[in-house]
Amino acid sequence: MRTQLDSCWRELAEVKRELAQRDWFPATSGNLAIKAGSNPLTFYVTASGKDKRKETAEDFLLVDQHGQPAEETDLRPSAETLLHTEVYSRTEAGCSLHVHTIDNNIISELYAERGYVTFTGQEIIKAFGLWDEDASFTVPIIPNYADIPALAKEFGKHVREDAGAVLIRNHGITVWGRDAFEAKKYLEACEFLFSYHVKLLQCRNFQ
Numbered sequence: 001m002r003t004q005l006d007s008c009w010r011e012l013a014e015v016k017r018e019l020a021q022r023d024w025f026p027a028t029s030g031n032l033a034i035k036a037g038s039n040p041l042t043f044y045v046t047a048s049g050k051d052k053r054k055e056t057a058e059d060f061l062l063v064d065q066h067g068q069p070a071e072e073t074d075l076r077p078s079a080e081t082l083l084h085t086e087v088y089s090r091t092e093a094g095c096s097l098h099v100h101t102i103d104n105n106i107i108s109e110l111y112a113e114r115g116y117v118t119f120t121g122q123e124i125i126k127a128f129g130l131w132d133e134d135a136s137f138t139v140p141i142i143p144n145y146a147d148i149p150a151l152a153k154e155f156g157k158h159v160r161e162d163a164g165a166v167l168i169r170n171h172g173i174t175v176w177g178r179d180a181f182e183a184k185k186y187l188e189a190c191e192f193l194f195s196y197h198v199k200l201l202q203c204r205n206f207q
């Protein structure tokens with residue numbers, strides 16, 4: 001059991017290191033989670049308020065299906081743990097990642113009133129398993145409620161499959177996948193699309 005937990009910890013630490021190398025954790029933002037057990041549900045989540053670029057023995061804590069610590073600890077789970085509990089209680093996902101980037105904030109603001117943003121005609125959407133030439137990928141955009149249970153409830157409405165993504169307006173993105181590899185792939189593909197779109201709009205302004 002401990003070996004399994006250690007391996008989950010190491011896998012999440014590796015994802016955290018890679019996202020930190022991309023500079024996706026400004027100003028203590030972001031939180032990450034990985035499922036550790038199914039029956040009962042437990043998952044590792046980042047401790048709240050830390051600089052996620054730093055690597056310490058106190059980066060993650062184990063929480064239960066309510067997002068409460070499952071072991072004795074002084075650490076506080078991420079303030080946004082309830083969003084991760086929505087993912088694991090509604091799907092068979094194994095990993096969920098939340099980051100704040102300038103590009104995901106801009107896209108969320110540009111398309112907030114519509115409530116979603118759709119991408120089509122881009123090779124990288126094959127990363128979402130969409131191989132048709134005319135395939136499109138849609139990311140829902142939800143309001144950034146300060147009340148986390150309200151935010152989690154709104155978020156949960158869009159958590160229907162084992163892999164997916166939701167933008168929170170002027171806040172960030174949460175993605176999830178069947179495992180850490182898939183969640184990271186989704187996140188990288190989303191951020192690629194956002195960055196491309198923001199740059200394309202800038203280029204068009206100078207034409």
Ligand SMILES: CSCCC(=O)C(=O)COP(=O)(O)O
Pocket residue numbers: 027028029030031046047048049050077078079080098
């Ligand atoms: C300065 S970031 C504000 C909180 C937030 O949105 C976030 O992602 C980090 O919160 P946590 O409690 O997970 O550290």
Ligand SMILES: [Zn+2]
Pocket residue numbers: 029030031080098100171172
């Ligand atoms: Zn956040």
